[in-house]
Amino acid sequence: MTLQRKLSIVVAGLAVVASVAGFTHGKPQWQLSDTGTTARFRGLAPVSDRVAWVAGSAGTILRTTDGGRSWQSVGPADAAELQFRDIEAFDARTATALTIGNGTDSRLYATTDGGRSWTETFRNEDPNAFYDCVTFLDRRHGLALSDPVDGKFRILATSDGGRTWSVRSPAGMPAALAGEFAFAASGTCLVSAAGQAWFATGGGAASRVFSSTDGGRTWTATATPIPSGPSAGIYSLAFRDRTHGLAVGGDYAVPDAAPAGAAYLRGRTWTVARTVPGEYRSGAAWIGHGPAALAVGPTGSDLSLDAGRTWKRFDTGSFDAVRCAHDGACWASGEQGRVAKLRRH
Template sequence: MRGLSVVDDNVAWVSGSRGNIGISADGGKTWAWQQIKGYEKSDFRDIEAFSDKEAIIMSSGTPAVILKTLDGGNTWQEKYNKTDSAYFLDAMDFADKKHGFIMGDAIKGKVLLLETKDGGDTWSELAGAPDALPNEGGFAASGTCLRVNGKSISIVTGGGVSRLLTSPINNIKWQASVVPLTNGAASRGAFSVAFSKNGSVIVGGNYSKDAVADSVAYLFPKQQAGNKGSFPEVSPAGYQSCVEYLTGDIFLATGTSGTNLSTDNGRKWVKIDGKSYNVCRRAKHGNLVLLAGDGGKIGIYKP
C-alpha cells in the first residue's frame, strides 16, 4: 500500500499493488478490502478521496490508468488509459474537489503533468510543465512528491539530480531549488514534500540503503523557491518516503526504515517506531493520522 487519503476522522482510503484498495469508516480500525475487477495487475500508487463515496485512483506502470468511483468503490469508471510505456505516473494531488494534477516521469525532456478541472472526469497534459534535467525523475513511493498547497503546485525529484520545483497554479511559471539529497544514484533523492506556515520539509534518501541516515531530509524557509535551504540538526534515522505536516511545528515522516517525528519544523527528528511504512497522511477535515505499508499494513498515529 502506497496510496493513502484520509478524508476526516472516520473515512479513509488506501490503494496499492495487484489492483487492491481498502476503505475504512471507523478511523482506520477496520477495513473493507477489494481487488478491482479487470485491474488485478495494476499498481495503484496514489488515491484521492473526497468522501466515503467518491475517490480517484491512479496506477504506476503500463498501462497508466486513472479510475473514479462515485459509489464507495462498488463500481469504477476508467477516465484515462495510456498503453505507451513512456507514461509512468508518480503522484496526484488536488487544489479542490474539481481541480487536480497528476505528475509522471519526464517524456522528451519535460515532466509529465496531467490536469483535471472537472473532478477527474477528463485529464489533459499541461503545456507549461517544467523541463527535466538528465536522469531526473519522480518517485512513486507515497504519492507525495507532488503537492498542491494553497495557490501553488510543488514537485520534488531525484535520481541524477534532486530539485524542488514550484509554480503558481493559475499562472504557470516554474522556479527551481537544488535539494542536496542525491549522489547521482537512481535510487536516491527527494521523495516527499510537506508545508507549514514556516516553510517546507523535504524527505528522501536512498531506498536501496534505507538504514543510511545522512542526507535524508532538507528544509527550506517560507519563501522556498530559488532560496538555499539547510539540513536538519538531527536527521530522521534512515530513508523516508513520506513526510506530512500535522499541526503547529509538528511533522511526521515515515519509510521502510521506520517513522520519525519533529516538533520544531523539521530541525530535529526523533524515531518513534521501527516498523516499515510507505506513506503517512493527516485527515483533510479532522485530526486522524494514518500510515500504510507493505502487506496491507495500517498504522494509527497516537500523539
C-alpha cells in the first residue's frame, strides 16, 4: 500500500471520528433564523455555513450570505402564484428552482446573479405531467422527475447547467405500479451522489427506489420495506455515495405513527432501521462523510450516529426539509418561515 493511500485512509477515519464526536459532548440543537416571512419552505439548498437558499409557497425564494443573520427575498417576479418545492444551488450566485403542479404550473427557473434576475428555463406543457424534484449530478448535468405519464415516470435532463432541458426517452424506465408516484415534500425524492441518481416512490403496492448510473437514461427499480399506500411511502432519500443510502417516510395523513418509516441501504438491499423515528419524516441528510445523519418532519428531528441503523429524537419542532453542505453545515426549513442551522454543542 502506498503512503498516499495510507494517508487517505487515516484522513477518512479522522473525518468519521469527527463527525460523531461533534455530538457526543452535548445535545444537537436547531438555531432558528428570522426569515421575516410565513412562507412554507420545502425547498432547501445550503451551500456552506454562511450561504443558503430556501424556496417555498407563494413564489418565495430567500437567500442568506451571512449564516442566516439576514435574508434577502430574491424570487422571480412572475412566480408569486406558484409553489416552489425544490431548489439546487452551486454558490451564492447560481441556483435552479422548481415549481410544482399539473401542466404549466411545473416550471424551472435559473439565476446566475444571486436572484437579481431569473430565467424561466422550462415550462411543462403536458397536462398529465407533474414535476416533483430536481437534482444536479455536477454543474452541467441535471435531472428533474415527474410523476408517471403513460405508465412511466418521466425524466427531464439538462447538460448545460440548467439553461435548457429535454425529456428523456421512456424506453429505459420500468413501468410504474398502479397508483405509484413521488412525493414533492422536501426536494429530496430525487437525489444524486458520485455520478449516480436515485428517486423514491410511494402510493402503490410497494415503495420503491429507482437508480440510474448513466445520467437518467436507464433505471433499475428496487422494492423497499417502507410501507406504501395512497399517502404513504418514501418521502426522502439521502446518499453519501453509491453504497450508503438512507430512506425515510411514512404517511403524511398520519404524521404521529410510522412504525417502519426509515430504512438504510445494506449492499443492494434496503433494511428497516432497528430503531426508527416512529413518526412521519419528510427529509433526511448525511452529515459530512461519516455515519452521522439527520431526519426531520412536522413532529420533530432525529439523529443517527450509525448510518441510519438507529435514530434518536433531539427536537420536537416542525421542519419539512434538511440538507447539509460540503463544509458540514446543516440547515433545516419548513412551515411558517422556519429555517434553522444545526448547532452541535
